[in-house]
Amino acid sequence: MEPDLLEWFATEGLVRYSASASEDSDESEAIEVAHPPLVALGPRDEDFVLPPHPDALRYAGKRLHEMRLQDYNEFLFRWFEVALRAGDVRCANCGRVLRDEPDLPPTDTWDAIFVEKDLVAWMLVHFDCKRWLAKKLTGVQPFDLTPRKTPCYSLSTSATRH
Numbered sequence: 001m002e003p004d005l006l007e008w009f010a011t012e013g014l015v016r017y018s019a020s021a022s023e024d025s026d027e028s029e030a031i032e033v034a035h036p037p038l039v040a041l042g043p044r045d046e047d048f049v050l051p052p053h054p055d056a057l058r059y060a061g062k063r064l065h066e067m068r069l070q071d072y073n074e075f076l077f078r079w080f081e082v083a084l085r086a087g088d089v090r091c092a093n094c095g096r097v098l099r100d101e102p103d104l105p106p107t108d109t110w111d112a113i114f115v116e117k118d119l120v121a122w123m124l125v126h127f128d129c130k131r132w133l134a135k136k137l138t139g140v141q142p143f144d145l146t147p148r149k150t151p152c153y154s155l156s157t158s159a160t161r162h
């Protein structure tokens with residue numbers, strides 16, 4: 001992950017830390033490992049990816065250093081819209097592919113969720129699946145996950161600069 005993005009997440013209080021013992025047994029020094037927030041593109045552990053960097057994607061809205069969490073959420077929703085069009089996003093609970101179309105039948109409507117617990121993550125989930133999500137995410141720890149690289153989408157034309 002880009003150092004400035006990790007630092008920005010840390011400032012927003014969204015980085016979790018775990019201690020892992022040093023390799024050297026003579027030293028009792030614990031190494032602190034930083035776990036940035038993640039984006040879930042589906043229900044499996046392998047579906048977690050690192051969050052995108054707005055500047056790296058030439059996002060037409062605010063630059064990262066101008067952003068508050070609300071701005072980043074807005075950026076991430078634009079990113080999700082592009083990911084949805086590419087057919088890359090599945091429900092974080094049931095795994096069905098989500099669509100971004102008007103007049104979806106009630107069983108297909110979904111919502112964007114931001115989880116801020118041991119795991120900090122953005123994800124999309126069907127309305128009907130929301131009530132199962134808390135149970136599904138119980139006990140999921142960021143240090144158990146190996147997030148994939150962020151898929152690259154072009155966002156330069158999807159928002160106007162404020």
Ligand SMILES: [Zn+2]
Binds near residue numbers: 094095096125
């Ligand atoms: Zn679902």
